[in-house]
Structure formats: structure tokens, C-alpha cells
Amino acid sequence: MEGPLRHGDPLIEHSREFAVILEATSLPGVRLLRPEPHADKRGLFARTYCRETFAAAGIDFTPLQMSTSFNRIAGTLRGLHWQEAPHGEAKLVRVTRGAMFDVAVDLRADSPTYRKWFGLELSAENRLSLFIPAGFAHGFITLEDETEIAYAIDAAYAPVAARGARFDDPAFAIAWPLAPSLVGERDLAWPGFEG
Numbered sequence: 001m002e003g004p005l006r007h008g009d010p011l012i013e014h015s016r017e018f019a020v021i022l023e024a025t026s027l028p029g030v031r032l033l034r035p036e037p038h039a040d041k042r043g044l045f046a047r048t049y050c051r052e053t054f055a056a057a058g059i060d061f062t063p064l065q066m067s068t069s070f071n072r073i074a075g076t077l078r079g080l081h082w083q084e085a086p087h088g089e090a091k092l093v094r095v096t097r098g099a100m101f102d103v104a105v106d107l108r109a110d111s112p113t114y115r116k117w118f119g120l121e122l123s124a125e126n127r128l129s130l131f132i133p134a135g136f137a138h139g140f141i142t143l144e145d146e147t148e149i150a151y152a153i154d155a156a157y158a159p160v161a162a163r164g165a166r167f168d169d170p171a172f173a174i175a176w177p178l179a180p181s182l183v184g185e186r187d188l189a190w191p192g193f194e195g
């Protein structure tokens with residue numbers, strides 16, 4: 001009997017081996033996804049996640065849930081958030097409307113980039129996604145009103161394991177591109193990071 005079709009099999013004529021480009025960032029493990037759009041007069045089609053491409057890059061990432069985050073005003077800041085082990089979660093984040101400055105912070109104590117951050121603009125226009133593995137904190141500030149974010153996450157939500165740090169914690173010294181105009185109460189109340 002025939003086995004299941006695999007990405008790259010000749011039968012999948014319209015599939016391309018590396019339709020998702022995974023770029024390194026200044027933080028080992030954090031990757032930037034640059035889609036390769038197939039454009040025509042209708043618009044475009046682009047893959048925004050591919051399990052096989054991730055696996056070929058040595059990343060074991062299978063989303064279990066997808067979430068959306070809508071933010072009314074520019075300057076809305078959410079984060080920094082992570083889930084403690086064994087509930088660590090990897091996230092793939094992109095913007096479907098508007099724009100934001102997205103940040104990952106390395107919280108792996110044995111990492112050469114421990115407590116270092118990486119940030120970049122993700123927007124509906126540039127269609128970039130950021131992959132943030134377990135062991136990193138994540139946060140963002142919106143750059144436009146009515147910005148909406150799509151998450152794919154590989155672990156169940158576990159409020160008991162939820163942890164956070166303030167966006168302006170001196171342990172990280174993140175250079176946000178603007179001062180926040182709206183931050184949730186929980187995010188203002190995180191204790192100083194003790195790593």
C-alpha cells in the first residue's frame with residue numbers, strides 16, 4: 001500500500017521544497033520567517049508555516065493552538081511573558097493587520113545570549129513572522145491603531161506556569177521604539193527579573 005504523501009513528493013506539483021525561508025537572528029534559536037509569495041493578478045499565496053521546513057532546520061515545532069490579539073491603539077504594549085517549564089511554549093507570531101515592534105528575550109541561563117533581546121517590526125505589509133522557542137520571554141508594542149496579531153503555539157495555556165517581567169526591566173534594557181501609551185495592570189506589576 002502507498003504510504004502517506006510527503007512534502008517534496010513529485011505528486012505535489014505546486015509544492016516547493018523551501019517555500020518558507022528561515023533566517024537566523026542575533027539570538028540562537030529565534031528565527032525570522034520570510035515567506036516566498038506566489039503572486040499573480042489576484043494577489044498572492046504564501047506559506048506562513050511548514051513543519052518540514054522547520055524540521056529540516058532542526059526545529060521541532062508543531063502548533064497545538066492558534067490565537068489572535070487585537071489592539072485598539074498604537075503604543076499598546078503586552079509582555080514580557082513566558083510559561084515556566086514543563087509548560088514552556090514555542091510561538092510563531094505575525095501581524096495580520098497594522099504593525100508592531102516584536103521582542104524576544106533569551107532567558108536560558110546557560111546561553112551565551114542570556115538576557116539579550118532581539119526586536120524587529122512585524123507588519124501586515126512585510127508579512128514576516130518571528131519564531132520564539134521555549135526559554136524566551138516575548139512582548140510587543142503596536143505601531144499602529146487596530147493592530148491584530150496571529151499566534152501559533154505548541155503548548156497548552158497553563159496559567160499556573162505564567163511568568164512575566166516588566167517591559168522596562170533594567171536586566172534587559174530593551175530599546176522600545178516608542179513610549180507605551182497603554183499597558184495592562186498585570187504587566188505593570190511584574191517583579192524585577194531575577195535570573
Ligand SMILES: Cc1cn([C@H]2C[C@H](O)[C@@H](COP(=O)(O)OP(=O)(O)O[C@H]3O[C@@H](C)C(=O)[C@@H](O)[C@H]3O)O2)c(=O)[nH]c1=O
Nearest residue numbers: 067069078079080081082091138139140156157184186
Ligand atoms: C494567553 C492566553 C490567555 N487566555 C485568557 C486569559 C485572560 O483572561 C485573557 C487575556 O490574557 P492575557 O492578559 O494573558 O493576554 P496577553 O497579555 O495578550 O498575553 C499574551 O501576551 C503575549 C506577549 C504573548 O506572548 C502571549 O503568549 C500571551 O502571553 O485571555 C486564554 O484563555 N488562553 C491563552 O492562551
